[in-house]
Amino acid sequence: xxxxxxLYMSMSVDGYIAGPDDREGQELGRDxxxxxxxxxxxxxxxxxxxxxxxxxxTGALISGRRTFELAQRWHGDHHNGVPIFVLTHRFDDDDxxxxxxxxxxxxxxxxxxxxxxxGDRAVMVHGAGAxxxxxxxxxxxxxEIHLVPVLxxxxxxxxxxxxxxxxxxxxxxxxxxxxxxxxxxxVKR
Amino acid sequence: MSRLILSMAMSLDGFIxxxxxxxxxxxxxxxxxxxEWLDLENAAKVGDFRPSxxxxxxxxxxxxxxxxxxxxxxxxxxxxxxGGDHHGGVPIFVPTHKAPEDxxxxxxxxxxxxxxxxxxxxxxAAGGRDVLLHGAYTARECLKAGLLDVIDIQLMPVLIGQGRxxxxxxxxxxxxxDLVRTLEGPxxxxxxxxxxx
Numbered sequence: 001x002x003x004x005x006x007l008y009m010s011m012s013v014d015g016y017i018a019g020p021d022d023r024e025g026q027e028l029g030r031d032x033x034x035x036x037x038x039x040x041x042x043x044x045x046x047x048x049x050x051x052x053x054x055x056x057x058t059g060a061l062i063s064g065r066r067t068f069e070l071a072q073r074w075h076g077d078h079h080n081g082v083p084i085f086v087l088t089h090r091f092d093d094d095d096x097x098x099x100x101x102x103x104x105x106x107x108x109x110x111x112x113x114x115x116x117x118x119g120d121r122a123v124m125v126h127g128a129g130a131x132x133x134x135x136x137x138x139x140x141x142x143x144e145i146h147l148v149p150v151l152x153x154x155x156x157x158x159x160x161x162x163x164x165x166x167x168x169x170x171x172x173x174x175x176x177x178x179x180x181x182x183x184x185x186x187v188k189r
Numbered sequence: 190m191s192r193l194i195l196s197m198a199m200s201l202d203g204f205i206x207x208x209x210x211x212x213x214x215x216x217x218x219x220x221x222x223x224x225e226w227l228d229l230e231n232a233a234k235v236g237d238f239r240p241s242x243x244x245x246x247x248x249x250x251x252x253x254x255x256x257x258x259x260x261x262x263x264x265x266x267x268x269x270x271x272g273g274d275h276h277g278g279v280p281i282f283v284p285t286h287k288a289p290e291d292x293x294x295x296x297x298x299x300x301x302x303x304x305x306x307x308x309x310x311x312x313x314a315a316g317g318r319d320v321l322l323h324g325a326y327t328a329r330e331c332l333k334a335g336l337l338d339v340i341d342i343q344l345m346p347v348l349i350g351q352g353r354x355x356x357x358x359x360x361x362x363x364x365x366x367d368l369v370r371t372l373e374g375p376x377x378x379x380x381x382x383x384x385x386x
Contacts, residue, residue, distance in 0.1 A: 013342070013366060013382065014356035015203040034363060135348070145201070149368050149382055151332070154361035159202035162350035166219060169201060169346040171378060174371070181368060183378070185201065185346055 003118055004141035005062065005111060005134065007125040008055050009158055010035040010180070012148050016155035017128060027070045029155050035148045038180035047177035051146070056080065059118030062087065062110060062134065065103075067127030073098055078126075083117045085110040087130050111139035128158050135167060140187055143169070147181045191312040192338035193259065193331060195322045196252055197355055198223040198377075200345050204352035205325055215267040217352050223345050226377035235276050244372035248341065248379045256315030257282060259307060261324025270294050275321075282311040284327060308336045325355050333360060337384050340366065344378040 011017050012035055019029030028036070041048035061078045065088035068074070076099020078084055084101040087110055091103040104110035111134060114123045125131055125140065134140040145158075173184035199205050200223060207217030216224065226245050227238040239249050258281045260268075265283050273294035275281055281297045284307040288299035300307035308331065311320045322328060322337070331337040342355075366382035373379070 013340075013380075014359065015354070020361055030361070031363065143201075147380075149366040151356060151359060151364040151366065152361070153356075153359035153363065157203070159348060162202075162348070164208055164218065164349070164351045166222060166350070167348040169348065171346050171373070174373065174378070176368075176371070181371070181380075 002115060003059070003120050003122045004186075005115065005123040005125060005139060006058070006142040006144055006184075007131045007134075007140060008144045008146075009126070009128075009131070010038070010146040010148055011158050012150050012152045012155075014151045014153065015157045015159060016152040017158045018156040019152060020154040020156075022070065022156055024070065032152070032155055034150055034152065035146070038146060038148065038177055041178055047175045047182065048180065051144070051175065051177065051182050055124060055144075057121060058082065058124035059121030060085065060114040060123045062114050062123060062125045062130050064127035064129030064131075064133070065089075066129055068097075068101070073101060075099065076101055078124075083114070085114050087133055107133045107137040108139060111137070128156065128160070131158065132160065132162065135187070136162070138189065142172075142187065143183075143185045145183045145185070146177075147183055148179065149181075191256065191315045191317055192319045193308055193312070193322055193336060194251075194255070194319050194339040194341055195328045195331070195337055196248075196341040196343075197323070197325070197328070198226060198343040198345055199355050200347050200349045200352075202348045202350065203354050203356065204349050205355045206353040207349055208351040210267075210353060212267055219349060220352060222347055222349065223343075226343050226345065226374060234274075235271055240374065242374045244379060245343075245374040245377060247372060248343070251319075251341075252321050253277065254318065255279065255321040256318030257311040257320045259284070259311045259320055259322045259327065261327035263326065264324035265297070270297050273297065280311070280314045282307050282314070284330070304330045304334050305336065325353060325357070329356070329359055332364060332384070335386055340382040340384065342380045342382070344380055346376065346378070
């Protein structure tokens with residue numbers, strides 16, 4: 001099988017990926033940084049370090065526009081200079097994104113280009129919007145959910161209301177890190 | 190000591206029913222998918238749903254060993270109060286604003302003086318055993334009031350897209366949990382969290 005397109009997201013048990021009122025200057029929402037505490041171990045030898053290194057070893061990135069802008073466009077480099085494909089409904093031709101980033105209005109085209117760019121490495125997906133668009137287009141292969149043992153109570157949900165078609169998953173890996181359970185699901189098709 | 194344990198099957202996208210759940214369709218459209226960790230063949234009463242794999246049996250048997258049930262009014266009404274006996278003849282407590290005039294079930298007790306009193310009564314009746322909690326709304330009330338001890342989630346590997354969320358309408362205040370047990374059965378991941386207080 002070709003290398004997968006894989007969503008990487010930290011999520012609370014009640015389904016939130018950011019606290020309420022996420023915006024510029026408060027990118028993770030109020031107190032939303034809680035779901036990223038496990039990244040304190042990112043350079044360590046344990047499970048959390050392993051999962052982080054796997055993520056950083058991906059060969060391309062697909063992001064939603066909102067995430068991209070909130071993250072200050074990663075100044076053109078998310079990790080190791082891999083190409084960044086930013087899904088958006090429209091963009092201004094004069095607005096040339098920095099570094100390896102480019103705007104894409106067609107989900108399938110973006111997915112195809114990202115797969116090609118990543119070669120035998122996985123493609124990382126970041127952001128709820130990109131995840132939904134790829135799921136909808138049948139282009140998302142795996143979900144790596146970093147499930148954090150907290151109820152945030154409010155904020156931005158990873159999975160909003162979709163259509164009512166079930167998307168079946170298969171749990172293919174489970175790793176217990178400090179303060180997080182890394183669940184990898186494969187999307188069944 | 191008796192603990193209050195929420196036990197609910199939830200999709201990865203957070204739903205406990207499909208859309209359009211009502212009295213005639215308590216699981217909502219497609220919501221029975223979330224019950225598939227149970228043995229749904231020929232099941233007439235709750236005890237018949239015992240799953241066939243060992244990890245899920247452990248979780249199921251724990252539920253059946255509880256000494257009382259606390260259920261939301263909506264969940265209880267929809268389930269017809271499980272024919273009046275959820276399991277083993279243990280009492281069923283229902284927090285509500287107004288008790289129905291007619292209560293045909295000897296084991297069902299409506300409690301109208303608040304969620305705290307309801308939990309207290311259920312724990313007292315459980316005789317040292319745990320209390321099993323059903324229902325999303327009541328779970329949230331218990332969480333808000335600091336009354337919930339354990340959250341058992343049967344995490345189902347499916348995105349169902351629409352329906353009733355398990356956790357919705359909580360206060361925007363973090364509630365920290367401790368993952369104390371993980372059991373993996375075929376097609377289900379059982380996560381047990383203790384609520385930190």
